[in-house]
Amino acid sequence: MSVGRAEPPAHPARPDRPVLRPPKEMPRRRNFGSPAGRIALVHALAHIELNAIDLAWDIIARFAAEDLARAFFNDWVAVAAEEAEHLALLADRLADLGARYGDLPAHDGLWEAATVTADDLLGRLAVVPLVLEARGLDVTPEMAARVERAGDAPTAAILHRIYRDEIGHVAVGLRWFDRLCRARGLVPEEVFHDRVRRCFKGDLKPPFNHAARDAAGFPPHYYEPLAGGLG
Ligand SMILES: [Fe+2]
Numbered sequence: 025m026s027v028g029r030a031e032p033p034a035h036p037a038r039p040d041r042p043v044l045r046p047p048k049e050m051p052r053r054r055n056f057g058s059p060a061g062r063i064a065l066v067h068a069l070a071h072i073e074l075n076a077i078d079l080a081w082d083i084i085a086r087f088a089a090e091d092l093a094r095a096f097f098n099d100w101v102a103v104a105a106e107e108a109e110h111l112a113l114l115a116d117r118l119a120d121l122g123a124r125y126g127d128l129p130a131h132d133g134l135w136e137a138a139t140v141t142a143d144d145l146l147g148r149l150a151v152v153p154l155v156l157e158a159r160g161l162d163v164t165p166e167m168a169a170r171v172e173r174a175g176d177a178p179t180a181a182i183l184h185r186i187y188r189d190e191i192g193h194v195a196v197g198l199r200w201f202d203r204l205c206r207a208r209g210l211v212p213e214e215v216f217h218d219r220v221r222r223c224f225k226g227d228l229k230p231p232f233n234h235a236a237r238d239a240a241g242f243p244p245h246y247y248e249p250l251a252g253g254l255g
Pocket residue numbers: 073076106107110186190
C-alpha cells in the first residue's frame with residue numbers, strides 16, 4: 025500500500041459506552057483478589073489498548089506529510105496490529121469474566137498526549153512510546169504477579185504477552201526518535217529531556233524496570249534525569 029494523505033480527526037471515534045470520566049473520578053483498582061477487582065483491571069487495560077490502537081494509526085496519518093522512510097509507517101502498522109491483538113485478548117477475557125468493554129466508566133485523559141503533540145513528531149515519540157509505553161513496562165510485571173497470586177492465570181498470561189510486545193513498541197519508538205534527531209543534527213537525549221518537560225505533565229515515576237527498558241535499547245541517561253522522588 026502506498027502512504028496517502030488524510031486529515032486525521034482531532035479525536036478518534038468512540039462507542040457510546042464506556043462513559044468517559046476525568047481521571048480523578050476513576051475508582052482506584054487495588055483489589056485484584058475479587059472478581060469485580062479483576063474485571064475493573066481488565067476493563068481499564070482494554071481501554072488503554074483501544075487508545076493505543078488509535079495512537080499508532082494517528083502517528084501514521086498525522087505525520088504522513090513529513091519526509092519519512094516507508095519503514096517508519098510499516099513499523100507503526102505492525103504496532104497498531106499488536107495493540108488490536110491486545111484489545112481482542114482483553115475483550116475475550118472480559119467475556120470469560122462475565123463482563124464486556126463498556127460496562128464500566130473509563131478514563132478520558134488518554135488522548136491528551138496525542139493532542140499536545142499533534143504538531144510535533146519528536147514530542148509524540150518522546151511522550152507516547154518513550155514515556156507512556158515505557159511506564160507500562162515498569163508496572164506490568166508486578167500487576168501480572170498480583171493477578172497470578174489471586175489465582176487468575178489466564179489474565180496473567182495476557183499481561184505477559186502484552187509486556188513482551190510492548191518492549192518492541194518502546195524499541196520502535198526509540199529507534200525512530202534517535203534516527204530523526206540525528207537526521208536533524210540534534211542530540212537525542214537532549215531533545216528527549218526538552219520534549220518530556222514541555223509535553224508531559226509531571227516527573228517520570230521510579231522505580232524503572234531497567235531490564236525491560238534495556239531490552240528495548242532505552243538507556244537510563246534518557247529517563248533517569250527526569251525522575252521524580254520515590255513514591
Ligand atoms: Fe498494547
